Amino acid sequence: xxxxxxxxxxxxxxxxxxxxxxxxxxxxxxxxxxxxxxxxxxxxxxxxxxxxxxxxxxxxxxxxxxxxxxxxxxxxxxxxxxxxxxxxxxxxxxxxxxxxxxxxxxxxxxxxxxxxxxxxxxxxxxxxxxxxxxxxxxxxxxxxxxxxxxxxxxxxxxxxxxxxxxxxxxxxxxxxxxxxxxxxxxxxxxxxxxxxxxxxxxxxxxxxxxxxxxxxxxxxxxxxxxxxxxxxxxxxxxxxxxxxxxx
Numbered sequence: 001x002x003x004x005x006x007x008x009x010x011x012x013x014x015x016x017x018x019x020x021x022x023x024x025x026x027x028x029x030x031x032x033x034x035x036x037x038x039x040x041x042x043x044x045x046x047x048x049x050x051x052x053x054x055x056x057x058x059x060x061x062x063x064x065x066x067x068x069x070x071x072x073x074x075x076x077x078x079x080x081x082x083x084x085x086x087x088x089x090x091x092x093x094x095x096x097x098x099x100x101x102x103x104x105x106x107x108x109x110x111x112x113x114x115x116x117x118x119x120x121x122x123x124x125x126x127x128x129x130x131x132x133x134x135x136x137x138x139x140x141x142x143x144x145x146x147x148x149x150x151x152x153x154x155x156x157x158x159x160x161x162x163x164x165x166x167x168x169x170x171x172x173x174x175x176x177x178x179x180x181x182x183x184x185x186x187x188x189x190x191x192x193x194x195x196x197x198x199x200x201x202x203x204x205x206x207x208x209x210x211x212x213x214x215x216x217x218x219x220x221x222x223x224x225x226x227x228x229x230x231x232x233x234x235x236x237x238x239x240x241x242x243x244x245x246x247x
Contacts, residue, residue, distance in 0.1 A: 034059030085196030
């Protein structure tokens with residue numbers, strides 16, 4: 001399988017070149033948000049430098065997340081209350097640009113890395129580019145048992161994907177990624193939960209599209225706590241992995 005990984009030694013050169021050639025009007029940024037009013041405005045403002053359209057899909061929030069997103073110029077959609085995957089899928093019919101970037105609303109992703117993700121697609125070297133926390137570092141995935149089990153589970157799933165498709169990805173679970181819109185439409189995404197991220201990768205590889213992985217640092221969320229509950233989510237990840245790898 002055609003999977004390219006950038007190394008830290010050349011990351012700055014790639015980022016500088018990507019920024020120089022980046023065309024924001026070619027890109028839509030899609031952000032799923034629930035109870036993220038303290039951070040969503042800054043995320044939108046930073047992403048707007050590199051994305052001509054911002055689509056924010058808001059869950060059942062009581063803190064004014066939707067209002068903040070609208071004031072900062074995002075197109076605001078309501079999700080169906082079924083999870084992050086369903087929220088992201090709701091945005092797909094509204095994308096009008098050739099490339100879409102998915103990023104989180106909690107401030108953990110660097111919007112300034114959007115050109116790095118989009119670059120290989122604009123150069124016609126890739127169709128789907130994921131950001132790797134294993135290569136770029138994480139300020140979150142260490143220090144406790146919850147983080148340990150998250151990292152161990154992610155590594156196991158990534159190893160299974162690499163084994164199945166003969167590739168060398170390092171991170172299959174990061175929600176920060178860019179994908180060609182025409183490719184996204186062909187993936188027929190079905191997952192309602194955060195399992196949509198591994199579904200995107202598996203279906204991209206199964207359908208023979210090109211993947212690239214680039215380093216990007218994951219920061220601690222700007223406020224609050226993650227909505228992910230490891231033990232509750234683990235069975236869904238396992239079922240989704242087997243379903244898309246083999247059926």
